[in-house]
Amino acid sequence: MKRMQIGLIGCGTVGEGVARILMEQKELIKNRLGMELILKKVADTDTTKKRSVTFDKGVFTTDASEILNDPDIDVVVEMVGGTGFARKAILQALDSGKHVVTANKKLLALEGNTLFAKAARNSVTIAYEASVGGCMPVIKTLRENLVANHISAMTGILNGTCNYILSEITRLGLSFDEALSQAQQKGFAEADPTLDIEGFDAAHKLAIISAIAYGMEIDFEGVYVEGISRIEPLDILYADQFGYRIKLLAISKNHEDAIEARVHPAMIPVDSLLSQVGGSVNALSIFGDCTGEMMLYGHGAGMMPTASAVVADLADIARDIKREDGGRLPALGYPASNIRRIPVLPISEIRTHYYFRISAADQPGVLSKVSGVLARYNISIMSVHQKERHASDAVPLVFMTHKAKEADVRQALAEIRALPEIGSDPVLIRIEDPGTNGRDESQNKTGQPSASCL
């Protein structure tokens, strides 16, 4: 029986999970693969951390170079995170002909193009299923199962921390700060939650999967990012009254010669499947021109779900090694020579539905003025509601619009803000319907309306 030797660099939460699986599920994996996955070395600078696994003598080291310089190690699992040492370790591993498995979405979002190219040059695999959506089979589904599909749109709940916080605000009527500190106490949010709550983590993931879906270079800089820290319970209440829930969505859409890629809070119909995704769970809805809507759902973070995806990557590499050949798939599912550079639309170019809440003086003529501004910018109103009066003499005016262009909306709101009757900055929340395929056109590339494919 053949075997594959593994070096694990970084034994924090997910790294520990990987070690646990390789040790505790050894027989299961050997049974499935017909070969052994051997955890030869584990490197971590933290020697005091209490871990749930006990390593044999000689396995644990504080010196990662014992892994990187060991010619018997076939695969390096990078579980350090960040863009410093992790980057250096991956580059060194690739240069010495070792395969790499990582869950480091930030590094891939920022430097994936370089890393993938180096892996291809050196005929080794860099696998990263765990970088997006934890145990959900996102990368594999996009690279393999959907190979026959033009992907037209993806809508995801890709950050469990945000989803947990928003769910708790909705459920308990907490303020954002209360919900955040509760999430931190329960371990659903980091001490420094910025990457999560400001949307960057979801944006890293969106940049990666957009590249795979559309066959383009990773373009994190192009992704529009807006976090959830400014969401107020009042807006969640209104959303609820209109039959919506507020979620942090990662959205990308394919316009063939350009894409949309954006992360921001959005209302979605309460009866949509994505709105049912509560707590720290992730979900991704994918529209293919042959498949129609498909959805994946699962634990997007945490020790064991993420480690499960890491070990699946190891198994894929092992199945390849066993067959005495290089990587089965190029990193993005396309040969590097077919990867195109596709521009990302600026946020101003997108078209979607909108919800505005405008605080206006309670006097006649305000609605007429505001709707006049909207009309001048071609923003068509779907409904308008004047909510109950507050303590002040300002009343909230709530608008839901038909599809409009973001640039027009921003200009219109700036003009509205300047009206003497308007007391504060309007609240704008985009409304998305994950139940549609994200195209204005009802045609797909096979010349049939999307619905006929289903």
Add this chain to the structure above:
Amino acid sequence: MKRMQIGLIGCGTVGEGVARILMEQKELIKNRLGMELILKKVADTDTTKKRSVTFDKGVFTTDASEILNDPDIDVVVEMVGGTGFARKAILQALDSGKHVVTANKKLLALEGNTLFAKAARNSVTIAYEASVGGCMPVIKTLRENLVANHISAMTGILNGTCNYILSEITRLGLSFDEALSQAQQKGFAEADPTLDIEGFDAAHKLAIISAIAYGMEIDFEGVYVEGISRIEPLDILYADQFGYRIKLLAISKNHEDAIEARVHPAMIPVDSLLSQVGGSVNALSIFGDCTGEMMLYGHGAGMMPTASAVVADLADIARDIKREDGGRLPALGYPASNIRRIPVLPISEIRTHYYFRISAADQPGVLSKVSGVLARYNISIMSVHQKERHASDAVPLVFMTHKAKEADVRQALAEIRALPEIGSDPVLIRIEDPGTNGRDESQNKTGQPSASCL
């Protein structure tokens, strides 16, 4: 650039979809694979069918042997269905060293063990992603993404026809017969709907995925099958009042030395994700010991979703051929030598929650008698409701139970039926909660409660 030559046998609905994709999405696929998939021959005996594709001269034939005997054809796509000619064609293809792609769940459920063994002996691949759940990545997720997991349970809505009919009964209050004939008019049910509505189609699929999940031979005969033709609107109404929906579920559970595998109508909580799966859509919830609950959701049938999965299989094979080697994965994800024979529990051995509706004479003492019988069989009542009186002098008594053993339940109901106050056969519907992992024990193989993995 390399290329792979394909022969398509059977150009009905899904076969036509495969041809369409191979012709219309040729460039996309070539771009993704770095090689060409060439549809060299299409065989079908029906020369009069109107098809949405036009074949080049010499491609279409009525004689499948032109494909089976063509040494230049690398892969045979079997889209005939059934267990007659399809079986013969697959065996001949495997014997002549051709890879096979099929969506034929019935054939695989009944004869997969033989076919898979022959493929392994001849070092060719038999791929069948499209046989379960249409475009949902069921087979790949189980064989590859979940390789590190002991699968403890799967709960699926695997038949779109049944799901559509049940959804319409629920939505419109139709009778079963009305809903069925409507489904037939709309093309969601076949002229002979038996395979679907009696649960066999879902059972074929369950037999296949259970084998993969647990590493066992396919055992269709062991699957318990009960269809939806006896579901009455009244039960759906009650289910609704108690916060449940009725779905045809395919359920399998892993008890390590035995499994459960059963297909039957079941109530599921209205707020569970699976209960939100409406119309002709499929969904599968999978519990892994590392991943916790994961769910896949998508179109489980239809020309293009199914064809999308067939072409994904072709792409997998092409990626392997390109690398000049045999199949990357054994058919079940385990080497044949590791496939165990595991018994399937008879339905009498399962334990679940139950809903009974009993029609009883409206007189004192009936409840006491009925609940006395249940108590004698260790069936613990969670709640009991006496519903409004009907035209007759019989009233419906509705029970919801804690977990009980099916054998006990059947005995108890037989005794209850024999009571003089009981006017007709009791209605029994099992209640499943897809939100749990399907084990009584809270332990998994890593020695941790399941929840700690999440």
